[in-house]
Amino acid sequence: MASLLGRFCRKLVVPGSAHGSRMVSTTACDSEAVKSLNLHSAINQALHIALETDPRSYVFGEDVGFGGVFRCTTGLAERFGKNRVFNTPLCEQGIVGFGIGLAAMGNRAVVEIQFADYIYPAFDQVKRVFPTLEFDFSTAEFLIRGFNSQIVNEAAKFRYRSGNQFNCGGLTIRAPYGAVGHGGHYHSQSPEAFFCHVPGIKVVIPRSPREAKGLLLSSIRDPNPVVFFEPKWLYRPAVEEVPEHDYMIPLSQAEVIREGNDITLVGWGAQLTVMEQACLDAEKVLDFIFQLKDNWFKVSNMGLELIMQEGISCELIDLKTLLPWDKETVEASVKKTGRLLISHEAPVTGGFGAEISATILERCFLKVKSLRFNSSRRD
Amino acid sequence: MAMWFARSRNLVSILRQNLGLSATLIKRNHSSPRPVFTNYQLSSRVFLDPSTSFRHESTAVETQPDLVQQSDHEDDAQELDFPGGKVGYTSEMKFIPESSSRRIPCYRVLNEHGKIISDSDFIPVSEKLAVRMYEQMATLQVMDHIFYEAQRQGRISFYLTSVGEEAINIASAAALSPEDVVLPQYREPGVLLWRGFTLEEFANQCFGNKADYGKGRQMPIHYGSNQHNYFTVSSPIATQLPQAAGVGYALKMEKKNACAVTFIGDGGTSEGDFHAGLNFAAVMEAPVVFICRNNGWAISTHISEQFRSDGIVVKGQAYGIRSIRVDGNDALAVYSAVRSAREMAVTEQRPVLIEAMTYRVGHHSTSDDSTKYREADEIQYWKMSRNPVNRFKKWVEDNGWWSEEDESKLRSSTRKQLLQAIQAAEKWEKQPLTELFNDVYDVKTKNLEEQEVGLKALVEKQPQDYPTGFHI
Numbered sequence: 095m096a097s098l099l100g101r102f103c104r105k106l107v108v109p110g111s112a113h114g115s116r117m118v119s120t121t122a123c124d125s126e127a128v129k130s131l132n133l134h135s136a137i138n139q140a141l142h143i144a145l146e147t148d149p150r151s152y153v154f155g156e157d158v159g160f161g162g163v164f165r166c167t168t169g170l171a172e173r174f175g176k177n178r179v180f181n182t183p184l185c186e187q188g189i190v191g192f193g194i195g196l197a198a199m200g201n202r203a204v205v206e207i208q209f210a211d212y213i214y215p216a217f218d219q220v221k222r223v224f225p226t227l228e229f230d231f232s233t234a235e236f237l238i239r240g241f242n243s244q245i246v247n248e249a250a251k252f253r254y255r256s257g258n259q260f261n262c263g264g265l266t267i268r269a270p271y272g273a274v275g276h277g278g279h280y281h282s283q284s285p286e287a288f289f290c291h292v293p294g295i296k297v298v299i300p301r302s303p304r305e306a307k308g309l310l311l312s313s314i315r316d317p318n319p320v321v322f323f324e325p326k327w328l329y330r331p332a333v334e335e336v337p338e339h340d341y342m343i344p345l346s347q348a349e350v351i352r353e354g355n356d357i358t359l360v361g362w363g364a365q366l367t368v369m370e371q372a373c374l375d376a377e378k379v380l381d382f383i384f385q386l387k388d389n390w391f392k393v394s395n396m397g398l399e400l401i402m403q404e405g406i407s408c409e410l411i412d413l414k415t416l417l418p419w420d421k422e423t424v425e426a427s428v429k430k431t432g433r434l435l436i437s438h439e440a441p442v443t444g445g446f447g448a449e450i451s452a453t454i455l456e457r458c459f460l461k462v463k464s465l466r467f468n469s470s471r472r473d
Numbered sequence: 474m475a476m477w478f479a480r481s482r483n484l485v486s487i488l489r490q491n492l493g494l495s496a497t498l499i500k501r502n503h504s505s506p507r508p509v510f511t512n513y514q515l516s517s518r519v520f521l522d523p524s525t526s527f528r529h530e531s532t533a534v535e536t537q538p539d540l541v542q543q544s545d546h547e548d549d550a551q552e553l554d555f556p557g558g559k560v561g562y563t564s565e566m567k568f569i570p571e572s573s574s575r576r577i578p579c580y581r582v583l584n585e586h587g588k589i590i591s592d593s594d595f596i597p598v599s600e601k602l603a604v605r606m607y608e609q610m611a612t613l614q615v616m617d618h619i620f621y622e623a624q625r626q627g628r629i630s631f632y633l634t635s636v637g638e639e640a641i642n643i644a645s646a647a648a649l650s651p652e653d654v655v656l657p658q659y660r661e662p663g664v665l666l667w668r669g670f671t672l673e674e675f676a677n678q679c680f681g682n683k684a685d686y687g688k689g690r691q692m693p694i695h696y697g698s699n700q701h702n703y704f705t706v707s708s709p710i711a712t713q714l715p716q717a718a719g720v721g722y723a724l725k726m727e728k729k730n731a732c733a734v735t736f737i738g739d740g741g742t743s744e745g746d747f748h749a750g751l752n753f754a755a756v757m758e759a760p761v762v763f764i765c766r767n768n769g770w771a772i773s774t775h776i777s778e779q780f781r782s783d784g785i786v787v788k789g790q791a792y793g794i795r796s797i798r799v800d801g802n803d804a805l806a807v808y809s810a811v812r813s814a815r816e817m818a819v820t821e822q823r824p825v826l827i828e829a830m831t832y833r834v835g836h837h838s839t840s841d842d843s844t845k846y847r848e849a850d851e852i853q854y855w856k857m858s859r860n861p862v863n864r865f866k867k868w869v870e871d872n873g874w875w876s877e878e879d880e881s882k883l884r885s886s887t888r889k890q891l892l893q894a895i896q897a898a899e900k901w902e903k904q905p906l907t908e909l910f911n912d913v914y915d916v917k918t919k920n921l922e923e924q925e926v927g928l929k930a931l932v933e934k935q936p937q938d939y940p941t942g943f944h945i
Contacts, residue, residue: 177726180757182753182756183749183752183753183756185745185748185749185752185753187715187745187746187749188715188718188746188748188749188750188752188753190715191712191714191715191716191718191719191746191749191750191753192715192716192718192719192722192749192753192757193719194715194716194719195656195715195716195717195718195719195720195721195722195723195733196719196720196722196723197719198704198716198719198720199654199719199720199723199724199727200723201723201726203719215745218709218712219712219715219716219746243709243712243746244712244715244746247707247709247712248707248709248712248716251707252705253912253913253914253915254690254912254913255687255690255691255695255697255705255707256686256687256697256699256704256705257685257686257687257688257690257697257705257912258688258911258912259686259687259697259698259699259705260697260699260704260705261915263915293913293921294913294914296914317915318914318915346918346919418914418918418919418920421919421920422919
């Protein structure tokens, strides 16, 4: 596992940035200044811009004052003051609830949950739905007890239940998610599927520094509450040329970051790094089976016989926004290739891949040659 | 208690100066028990210039002279230095007892017979204000009765009364300014009534018709009105408390002369959000008034099964929050307490906790029959002998401000108005189907548009499966 991550880290190619693939994700023209930034610096830049452009915006959460445990909030408190950038008590439901209150009064509240693994107490402020739920899986064990209401029951429904008299659209919840190698049960989780089941919020996951800056600014400025998951694995090692100006990448627009004809691969966040490498290898068909067996990331829907063929031309799509997601782009791609593979870190049962599979199958039933769930999937 | 009175005297004199209260404060010299803090210690903190930023000052630890021996000698240090400040030490191992020998007393102004208790501190209420307060308490009673009956008749799906808590509802609302932002639990429609929400508007929400501001989406009693600064009720308990801290902070940052006011029941204080809300409000020094209606019951759970503390008021100090326990069935006491708390919250930019003791005379809701878990005698006792409306009525009548004729006129006209409102609301058409899909996001997303198209097609294809009058 660590060796695999190490392999990727040594030559971390940001997905969509090499091999002549289309770069349609930014509005930067060549003359705009760019800077080589890693993911946490790009996010930091986005936060600086957000606070600068809206005097009624706030950044808060545990330990954000000194710069945050992942350095995403460095310099903000010094620049904008402790009234706008501050530490909160250790209480996720309080952080999100407080943020909802601020947002309901017309402010932008960009809250940080220190790890996505700890977002559950805020779930209700985002749902007191599940009293106790226990999953016992080898790689992603977690216990969910007594969800509290802020995200699901409050933020998501604030506008709807009030007949649009009130809203907390100014709320953005940022949280690092995903495997990092040494994180274990409670610093590695990928909980996006829970939130994708909640109408009223948006769920956004960037794949790289440049994407993260643009998507975060869009999320902060979107008039709906957004949950923004940042792939912590990429915070330091992913480096990219990031435009220095204020730019936004639209939400709910997927991007084809690699064109191909034989198969459509859909993913988001850090997993795209793995998938892009898989695309490269599929075109060469070098030790592909070996890699899959050792790869603990959850790869699903791949027919083994595909691997045997030579020179598979892969079309890779970054979904970016999971809720609401861009069905049209994926559908168009699958109608072209006839095959779909979805890969995500989260446990496969009930994972977001299931939603994509079901929808695409419904829309492209006659065109799909291969959409199989076989033994390579894991929870 | 005396500590609070000392504050209130300072407070009332400031109020008189700043707010032009012309009436003389009714006060007497009373022998007070030894205060925990001296007046000097208190007054130095009570009124600070609101424009001063004192984010990390007002929570400084007050030293208690009788516990700490001040000493300059280094090797004779009588204090220990830890993060959070100095603490005195003791070599006597002594646990703080789980409860005080004496429960925190309850602030009260009117006795059960509607007479002002001698030596009471309270903020006087004019005839105009008192009559309006009484009228609204009686209106709330009539409204509760008629809507409850409407549910029993099957005309609305659900209802929840505030019987027994009319004083808390109306007197607290009367003590606030219209700019104060209210985040209710669900048993505070009187606050909205006070602010001008009409009986017709209440009825529209209960019937979920086209005129409902909530667009027919929520169960009855989930009122909300941005015009009246009353956040929409949501069923989950206590979620509004940390939100109130955020609202208070927003008002603080905007330097508004307003505070957040939020309500919770005794049961709700067991929720994690209670802890989160109070802690955040204290740390952020947000102007929030937390009002806990301790009515003895959380559906069928008596408070003896809810907590082991001396009610809610003792929890305030644990968060560094100034607190008071008040007789929630005494409209004058509630008025004074909320008025003072509100002024403290705004001028000192701090949260305040009020525990209003009362009794839930009605069932939890129309889905509940409380005789299944409590004695009918107990309910009857509180309904008849400890009725907050009757108690205040006596005081208002004794002052010559209200007569039996006024009473019957008010009750019959309110009843008539309500019946008309219900009839009208019932006839009013419901929201069109398209409202199911609006406001999930600010702008309808593609998937919602598709779903709406699909549902419309289904309704057109199978109209027999949908109620008559159901329209797209």
